[in-house]
Amino acid sequence: MSAETDATAAGGLAGEMEVEAYRRLFPLAFLERHLRESVRPDARRLAEARPTTVALGAVSSAHGSALVRLGDTAMLASIKLEVMSPPAETPDQGSVAVEFHMPPICSPLVRPGRPAEAAPVISKALEDVLMSSGMLNLKELCLISGKASWVAYLDVYCLNADGSLFDAALISVVAAFTHLEIPLVSVGDDGRVFTVGGNEGKSKYELVNREKRKLTLGDIPFPLTCALHKDSILADPTAEEESIIETSVTVVLDSSGRLVSIQKPGGGVTSMATIKACIGLAKERGQKLKEILTDSVEAMEVDQAE
Template sequence: MVSANVSGDLSSEMEVDAFRRLFPLRYHERFLLDSIRPDARPLGRARDTSLALGAVASADGSALAKIGCTTMLAAVKMEVMTPPKESPDEGSIAIEFYMPPICSPLVRPGRPAEEAPVVSKQLSDTILRHVNVVTSLSHGTITNADFTKAVVPYWASVLKAIWDDLMVPNDSGFCCPIISLRLFSGMINLKELSLVSGKAAWMAYLDIYCLDADGSLFDAALLAAVAAFSHSHTQMIYNETVNLPLRPGSIVRIPVVSLNEEGRVVVVSEENEEGKSEKEPVNKGKRKLTLSSLPFSLTCILHKNYILADPTAEEESIMETLVTVVLDSSGQLVSLYKPGGPVLAYASAVQDCIALTRQRVKELKSILNEAISDMEVD
């Protein structure tokens, strides 16, 4: 009798697995009827999220972020560079996103993953100061007054509903089939990375590696990037002449700098090879860099009348309409990204996605603050 029950259970499991593989959309839709998902999550709940700072000892800032099984490792390396003549008072940030074959069976050795450049571009647009969006309808700025005239009627009806409540009259754009609105001045003001005008500035290399790709790649990558910069600290630079003003209220730390007798910015450690201080540094206390705003994101799937927050890779592969909302830590809209797919079924869908993102931002802020507190205790 026992063996018969075991055989029956195994047979049932095999039938369910076969049905899931042969008819994945129908399989998921059966769960949606009960407002639940195969992993037992409610439709609007994100997966368990964890964050660990200082994952790479050799980096100036690093973080390991996990959202469900999706895992991202971000590392920041700071170097002194000579700024270009076009922007002598600005530093620079170089962002690279990697998807090695270890992250997914869909990524083959020797062949770059299709999603990698897309996520990399989204990260650059969010972290850096990209406020003007290229638009196929207008090369100028779209203001609140002419917003409805600049976009096609359908998108006007969808987006005008959230325009007055969620957007400040500023730069915005429309590009078919991708809609992208950006109202953000960037997480880091590049001018604060300047050391000596025209002579030296910080170059921050942000490398993000996807260790496991199980959906919501941009959300996990952005969380890892924000956490890595929150953990960042820069090397000591000192000299006798120039003293940059202290900017309070931030986490990323940069030094006070000046020129040496040879006109160079010198990067040194507090101790030389003999273990003695080479000279008394001006910046014994590391000064801080202002993070103007911390962006957090949530990707949602829109399927019929359902909205699924934080989709897995399987859900993303069978449901076409994705919407990624990025908000800053105060809940203000940073960007809205919809990469093609069918049109939205109802005008309130965007508002519902933004409402879910606001809840998610509170969770992510708490997770980040807890990770920073743990680092301070250690």
């Protein structure tokens, strides 16, 4: 390599180091320099979400599961079904128990031995959206009215936390319920309900449900989180952007375009015009997520047919 080439390479490396140092020392100024050009540090447009992938059936031991990647954020959702006695007030319904997990491996901000502060907040938000959206008909989880029903234990694991955690978590939950298959069950002589496997089991036991089946899902909730800075709306913020921008709005719309929820955890006062703009972006995002989910279901069906 010539001396001139060496000097050019050294200058380029030095320039990159200066940019990275400026980014770390003055993160807000660095971000604002990009926003003035209507672009973001990762080269996305302001309203552009990160690439999203959905893989169904990621956990073979679960009754339903999905792995979702939203940029560098990764979520794994799994559903295990267990037979329980329904509560007296809802004898003909099953139930769903939601828990969101953030192990230390997902982020340097999560300390070993200490539960992440965001985990219970996201757990509650996921449960609220599932129950209020109407996606699930809990009566479909009933086996024998007043005697036996399914409890769906839904566990969501954050494998890598790089922003928009609730969005990635909800997408993985929706995908896992799309993949969920309810197993065959029978009632023993002692009245105990148990699962039945294989064709031999079908012939030996009297079945409560005659075949494995999918849940009939209603309108599906799709989320979009927007970070708000001055006059800029940043769709699907990264962890770096979230650490700089104090105000964010998360909009959840169902697959029919109806508003399910709006969450605004703190930050400055937000105008109604900005909220409407976030809802408009959420509608566009919902359509894209619907296509991604449909493609993942079709891909799974092709794999099963081969």
